[in-house]
Amino acid sequence: MENETTTPPAKPSARTKILEAALSVIRTKGYSATTVDDLCAAAGVTKGAFFHHFKSKDELGVAAANFWAEMTGALFAGAAYHQPSDPFARILAYLDFRIALLGGDVPEFTCLVGTMLQETYDAIPAIGAASYASIEGHADTLAKDFEAAIALYGSPGCPGAKSLALYSQAVLQGAFILAKGQGDAAIVRDSVSHLRRYLCLLFNKPEEIQL
Amino acid sequence: MENETTTPPAKPSARTKILEAALSVIRTKGYSATTVDDLCAAAGVTKGAFFHHFKSKDELGVAAANFWAEMTGALFAGAAYHQPSDPFARILAYLDFRIALLGGDVPEFTCLVGTMLQETYDAIPAIGAASYASIEGHADTLAKDFEAAIALYGSPGCPGAKSLALYSQAVLQGAFILAKGQGDAAIVRDSVSHLRRYLCLLFNKPEEIQL
DNA sequence: GACGACATACCAACTAGTCGGTATGTTATT
DNA sequence: AATAACATACCGACTAGTTGGTATGTCGTC
Numbered sequence: 001m002e003n004e005t006t007t008p009p010a011k012p013s014a015r016t017k018i019l020e021a022a023l024s025v026i027r028t029k030g031y032s033a034t035t036v037d038d039l040c041a042a043a044g045v046t047k048g049a050f051f052h053h054f055k056s057k058d059e060l061g062v063a064a065a066n067f068w069a070e071m072t073g074a075l076f077a078g079a080a081y082h083q084p085s086d087p088f089a090r091i092l093a094y095l096d097f098r099i100a101l102l103g104g105d106v107p108e109f110t111c112l113v114g115t116m117l118q119e120t121y122d123a124i125p126a127i128g129a130a131s132y133a134s135i136e137g138h139a140d141t142l143a144k145d146f147e148a149a150i151a152l153y154g155s156p157g158c159p160g161a162k163s164l165a166l167y168s169q170a171v172l173q174g175a176f177i178l179a180k181g182q183g184d185a186a187i188v189r190d191s192v193s194h195l196r197r198y199l200c201l202l203f204n205k206p207e208e209i210q211l
Numbered sequence: 212m213e214n215e216t217t218t219p220p221a222k223p224s225a226r227t228k229i230l231e232a233a234l235s236v237i238r239t240k241g242y243s244a245t246t247v248d249d250l251c252a253a254a255g256v257t258k259g260a261f262f263h264h265f266k267s268k269d270e271l272g273v274a275a276a277n278f279w280a281e282m283t284g285a286l287f288a289g290a291a292y293h294q295p296s297d298p299f300a301r302i303l304a305y306l307d308f309r310i311a312l313l314g315g316d317v318p319e320f321t322c323l324v325g326t327m328l329q330e331t332y333d334a335i336p337a338i339g340a341a342s343y344a345s346i347e348g349h350a351d352t353l354a355k356d357f358e359a360a361i362a363l364y365g366s367p368g369c370p371g372a373k374s375l376a377l378y379s380q381a382v383l384q385g386a387f388i389l390a391k392g393q394g395d396a397a398i399v400r401d402s403v404s405h406l407r408r409y410l411c412l413l414f415n416k417p418e419e420i421q422l
Numbered sequence: 423g424a425c426g427a428c429a430t431a432c433c434a435a436c437t438a439g440t441c442g443g444t445a446t447g448t449t450a451t452t
Numbered sequence: 453a454a455t456a457a458c459a460t461a462c463c464g465a466c467t468a469g470t471t472g473g474t475a476t477g478t479c480g481t482c
Binding site for chain 1: 239240241242243244274315317318326328329330332333334339340342343346347352366368370374375377378380381382383384385386387388389391392393398402404405408412413420
């Protein structure tokens with residue numbers, strides 16, 4: 001019935017099943033340690049189907065990064081955190097939304113493209129580039145709210161919108177790494193609360209600090 | 212002259228050469244994509260030597276994490292940033308030191324254990340645990356300065372020393388990931404300056420903010 | 423002459439990728 | 453509307469090369 005991807009097909013095609021499997025398998029095992037057979041088994045398709053849709057494992061990697069960008073792009077675009085009319089309130093709501101996304105086990109809330117970028121930036125530049133593009137694309141949506149917040153509440157010497165947006169992503173990515181060491185999301189929550197405190201101090205909103 | 216590893220040998224033994232090779236090769240290619248042959252070639256030793264010193268590739272991974280902890284532990288313990296008598300000044304000096312360490316290409320300044328933790332936390336828990344222990348051990352040395360700084364300058368509601376130390380590591384780890392996407396260290400410098408600004412705001416040291 | 427530190431040769435298992443084949447459309451011509 | 457020509461989606465056995473790991477040999481030193 002409903003369907004809105006780039007390609008016209010409407011059924012749970014093998015391609016989509018492989019892509020969806022890739023999101024979870026690669027986040028758990030990493031890109032290099034994930035075999036094509038792993039992906040096929042998780043997706044419930046055969047190797048023939050895999051290589052029908054993707055020329056190589058690396059091409060699947062690039063497609064997975066783009067698929068991730070589409071999925072998360074839609075998720076964030078449709079989220080309620082855009083509702084506040086005040087841009088700083090939207091930023092705080094964004095952070096709350098990131099916290100709300102932390103359900104489930106570690107591989108379920110960590111970032112596919114952060115993981116892939118780390119592994120592939122040197123050996124498989126195409127995957128690294130697609131992964132970074134996904135992160136930067138997301139940061140750019142955040143940067144718009146920062147831009148507006150700076151215009152309203154920024155003091156002289158305030159860092160730029162893009163810089164703040166990228167820093168926010170760095171904090172999240174770093175927290176995900178530590179979460180993998182600790183086995184749960186506590187450190188992500190803690191790191192986001194530091195980030196929130198920083199932004200409140202920076203934009204002179206002391207009343208918003210505690211949560 | 213000096214030597215303090217688990218084994219007594221003092222010459223550039225095969226074991227040491229393999230460990231040193233591991234630091235650079237794994238940071239470049241990632242753990243899974245690094246083959247034992249890669250390591251042997253980079254170290255200039257044969258496979259026989261490799262398996263003489265390490266029972267398996269995974270054992271080398273654990274040893275590399277511990278080796279990294281020793282190396283970086285010595286580097287930071289011997290650094291000049293401990294000199295200031297004021298604990299907050301020591302923290303700022305620590306951040307400056309992290310910036311000073313950013314020379315060279317991306318694989319040369321990024322963190323081995325952050326990379327390995329990301330890849331191995333689920334599939335090879337021993338490596339993940341050793342990697343996280345290295346990060347946490349480093350954070351603990353930082354936490355001491357935070358403890359003292361909080362005692363001197365902390366306001367009510369100030370986050371704990373350990374939390375601040377771990378957050379600092381998360382910022383660095385996340386910035387390293389983005390640096391891999393951008394191809395240089397600029398984002399690390401930028402992220403550290405955000406962290407510095409946060410700490411200055413938190414500890415009420417506005418005069419230290421800009422650099 | 424025994425033992426630790428390495429070298430050389432080798433293997434079994436696994437991996438990405440191929441290839442011939444089938445089933446199910448789609449399109450166009452008659 | 454029937455049919456020929458072609459395209460798309462998928463299957464699963466196969467292969468060539470790679471990988472972690474082993475077995476055995478050599479050499480220097482205590």
